[in-house]
Amino acid sequence: MSIQSEAALEAGLIATLQQMDYEYVQIAEEDNLQANFKRQLEIHNRKRLAEHGRTEFTDEEFDKILIYLEGGTRFEKAKKLRDLYPLDTADGKRIWVEFLNRQQWCQNEFQVSNQITVEGRKKCRYDVTILINGLPLVQIELKRRGVELRVAYDQIQRYHKTSYHGLFDYIQLFVISNGVNTRYFANNPNGGYKFTFNWTDAANVPFNELDKFAAAFLEKCTLGKIIGKYIVLHEGDKCLMVLRPYQFYAVEKILDKVKNSNDNGYIWHTTGAGKTLTSFKAAQLVSELDDVDKVMFVVDRHDLDTQTQSEYEAFEPGAVDGTDNTDELVKRLHSNSKIIITTIQKLNAAVSKTWYSNKIEAIRHSRIVMIFDECHRSHFGESHKRIMKFFDNAQVFGFTGTPIFTENAINGHTTKEIFGNCLHQYLIKDAIADENVLGFLVEYYHGSEEVEKGNANRMEEIAKFILNNFNKSTFDGEFDALFAVQSVPMLIRYYKIFKSLKPKIRIGAVFTYAANSSQDDEQTGMNTGQYVSESTGEADELQAIMDDYNEMFGTAFTTENFRAYYDDINLRMKKKRADLKPLDLCLVVGMFLTGF
Template sequence: MAIQSEAALENGLIATLRKMNYEYVQIVEEGNLMSNFKRQLEIHNKKQLAELGRTEFTEAEFEKIQIYLEGGTRFEKAKKLRDLFPLETENGQRIWVEFLNRQHWCQNEFQVSNQITVEGRKKCRYDVTILVNGLPLVQIELKRRGIELKQAYNQIQRYHKTSFHGLFDYIQLFVISNGVNTRYFANNPNSGYKFTFNWTDAGNVPFNELDKFAAFFFDKCTLGKMISKYIVLHEGDKCLMVLRPYQFYAVEKILDRVVNSNDNGYIWHTTGAGKTLTSFKAAQLVSELDDVDKVMFVVDRHDLDTQTQSEYEAFEPGAVDSTDNTDELVKRLQSNSKIIITTIQKLNTAVSKTWYSTKIDEIRNSRIVMIFDECHRSHFGDSHKNIMKFFVNAQVFGFTGTPIFTENAVDGHTTKEIFGNCLHRYLIKDAIADENVLGFLVEYYHGNEQVGNGSENRMTEIAKFILNNFNKSTFDGEFDALFAVQSVPMLIRYYKIFKELNPKIRIGAVFTYAANSSQDDELTGMNSGNYVSESVGEADELQAIMDDYNEMFGTSFSTENFRAYYDDINLRMKKKRADMKPLDLCLVVGMFLTGFDSKKLNTLYVDKNMEYHGLIQAFSRTNRVLNEKKRFGKIICFRDLKSNVDTAIRLFSNSNNPEEIVRPPFEEVKTEYQQLAKDFLQKYPTTSSIDLLQSETDKKDFVLAFRDIIRKHAEIQIYEDYDESADDLGMTEQQYMDFRSKYLDIYDNVIPKPQPSATPASNDEQGGEDADGSLEDIDFCLELLHSDIINVAYILELIANLDPYSTDYAERRQSIIDTMIKDAELRSKAKLIDGFIQENVDDDRDNFMAGKQKADGTSELEERLNNYITKKRTEAIHTLAQEEDIAPEVLNHYLSEYDYVQKEQTDIIKDALKEKHLGLIKRNKTLKRIVDQLRSIIRTFSWD
């Protein structure tokens, strides 16, 4: 039976959409696209045009609309799509032009087209385009069955660089499919393939097949609703986000409850699955309902209040009012504020103390919807009862990743008892299966059995183990770690032990302390119903730790501004800011084990008794999705918690199969690696075998086979039992590195991938079939072959430490070049650095040694490197200009435009070549040659 072709898949999808009452429109190129847009916009705005006594925009009026739509970034255009445009008509009147009906999302004009040809920096034909009111808002890229789905994703990323422009900048959603696997994602080119999603039903059963996906997702009302209601414009990152199916169903359930009943309920979504985004969208949409007076988002501690506020602000600045104290909360409740974030402590004070409650008595009967964050905390004591007794018409909804059941109830109260029925479930097993969170690698360290639990010797042994294994667990510090200990006194002892060991990594600590009477109890999290606080340490011990922190980072924190200290640790652990040195390891007792959300945290060390929801919450600090390199959250237990781990996983995954959540033991992964290595070496016994590969298909087979080795190698090396020098892995580390070099050689020959617009597009780009042997779209997993640690600062430090008069100078010099060659992103720059060392160390030893003695040698070296790069880049541009007889100004213009928009402006070169009056074939060859060289210059001389 023949494999279904891409064309057949495309035709089948279009037939399905036409049956769903989409109008098919044939659009050949951008001129037709604009004409169709004008007609559809006139249909959509017929009421507004009727006020003018006509059915069409004049050409001048439509030109105004076009000019308005052309300006701005992709993010700003997404806002324009959702806004009304005040159009001044030719007769001096004003009408408000609507591009998208967000309130009545079914009442938009839906069309489908295919093979629209776009002449950008490259000629492309897009597979299937869904137009809403004439604007291309959904782009569908297809691959035939058997082709990796990521090829379609990579193709879209190329389109971002080479062809998307004009009305195609208004795309909101992409869908990719090879018939059997289908995923969707928002128009956010920086997010990566990890942030593409399956669609599912309400029970989390995925619709992978394209026909099933289309039947639901492309229903006109559903698609209209997704674009109108469930795309979030993230103001912080200036990007588009789209809700995942479980988030969609949860918000829909809450809206249905609010509209149709007064019943309460809770949402059980596993920790790390995007609860803040879900709750924000729920609060936002509920607040838009006419009969709802206020929406309150209630958290249980001030640290979560701060974090939630900043996250909400990132989604929509000004959409929520934070409340810094009870007086401020009361003012907000008295005002017209529609959405309020507060803590349960402040809210309890507001309703319990007469001084406050009398001021808000007038709203106690109002229709108030309360959304409680992590509803298993704080809601079984008097605070929750007081709040519910005061707000007699309140409707409450809870969000939690770890509900309280009978099995894990401390005092017999359960989440269902307080909040009613569960409205939607998305469990950790679902999230791991969907790759929305990571699984856990849990290892148990027993150490010296003769060392007693809690003794100083045992703690020293554990501290040494952590320091010795830290780089292995965190990929040489690319990620960071938490160390959870039983009590504050134990934390203080551990901290002093680490300090005595003089660690190379940056270590800090945070814990609650004895607050004086002028401080807010909420600061220490000690006044929160039945919430069990951390043990209270002495303020002077904390201050001593802060003093070390201040010396390490140049800060000036004290116990008087504990909140600022806490927030600074939060930022440094997240490793988001290049101007902030990160904190590598943070010692905690209870803080950061709930609420803290960082993709850069991948390891949790545990010397603390944990069980049930506390255990899952703590473990879940490590399992946020980031990239290929972060494959699971790593937990190292220094206590025997296996029974507790298994019990907690069974309870919160609703499964008796912990293997769905916890990674297999080392021996099992080792066996898998051995088999992969055996099969690989049978086919490619030596690296010389790779040199003999001729066809693209043979090279592709090698790349795919070694890619499996790379992925398993990245997984196995994080296990504590892994030893790269072991002789029973099936492939030595030297063999691995040698084949790795061959793998990267093939990648280098495949890059640059995009072809310039003047040359014929590949079959793939023109909408034809994929070549079986194509290397162009393969995911080379470069993330796994690049270390964030090997950056310009690291290389400069190695150069600064070179002693040109030492006996091992040549060896250490070569090791710098070898280090770069082994890194996927830096190998193209190795020759450049080699020249820099030659010019600045080999040929200028006296000056180099003098510079090395300065207070900040690396800063001086960095300036010299920047000057060297600028000089060599200029030389490369002038050499290319001379070789191709083209003005250097043209090449510089091309490069400056690329630096600015990160898109290839091939027309700049094309226009310059037209003036040379070359024949078409020669001009195309010259264009391709020049653009390839410019791409090489970009790769070599661009170094963030």
């Protein structure tokens, strides 16, 4: 049996792309690349040039363009690609030069070339290059069948060190393939192989073979849309991120509903599948639609409110407005802010208290799109009904990893009943198969079914078991652990038992009633640092736990600055800062269990 050579694979791909209406262009070296870029840029900007009675850029003008494009980091060049360049001409006029049409993504000039030779620290020839408006935006590295994909990935990493420069710094996406397996990834040299992805159809069936991948992913309009709309410039890390296929399809489904109907719907994506990035891109693209007045991203806990705000800010600073309290929410609803992050409690207060509802009466019929985080949690009660009754022209979408069906319905209500049909699903089996989330190692411990769960002896035995097996379960402390307890009184009892056993590991605890706070609590907002509790005794117990924490880590937290305490635990559990000792085991009630 003959094995298809790399050259044959390359020739087949080019033939496929030509059949898909790509223009083949032979480019031997960088000088040819620049000459072709000039011609393609003139074609792409022909209407702008025609406004000045011209069809071409002068050599001096093109030199200005090249000098402009040469400056900056790879991240800054990705921004330039998406911006217009004000080209001042010799006769005192200005031409706004476009490098990529992001709004009408099909209206770009698509070409394919191969074996372009570039002189860097080493002389390199690239397998297949896709040029859009003359710029090399997609690089495809091929290996013969049977060769591991990792070899192609490693070769691209070597190119980063030895030859990628000039216009090749504008590469947005890489594709690697051995004909049988094909993956894509953003131009982020520090990402690692784990950030290479299969492309799939909307049902999560992968296009592994190169010809099927090319027909789907490299179709001109699809590729133009992905580069123009679905690559995120992450300002926090100064890197490019490309959405995975299930994220792409989820956002596309939401956009389709907003554009073409008033129907609601929900997205069923498993926990850990990157919901924040998906929701951000959905909110961003929906907010760009002319007939949408506001997009509200609604969470059901203050901690997720603040966290989502910070994550959105990392994607694009200034893109969204957070709301510390209901007063602030009302102000934001009257502002020019297109995307607002808030909690369901603040929103409920805004529509149910006359003082606030009178202030937002003028916008109650506006075209508002609401995107609900974890839509199974807080949307089966009166708050959700009041919100939807007030905003009678709102369109709502929910994200969840655990939808409610008839068999596990809350008060008879299901996710479909509240939010409409499921628009897209990506389940845990899909995520584990794709290696997008870690697999589960589940250990069951069976005892007698006839147990008294609050029995002190039983609780002590459980605590001893956890301590005795902690190193084994956490790979000798490489990981930390959460102990989820069903109630605050039970947590307090467990904490005291652990403390009495004099553990060698660092143990802490956190609990708050903020997740179920009243409207009045949400009006002032938890950012004031106030701890919300229904019990002075429980507040005292929390302070005692904080005192132990302060002694362990040299901090000085009190219930008056609970927010800072929460954030400190967050940092230590995530092990994001080397200067902070980690917290090995944290006892929680209804916190830190999803998306922290």
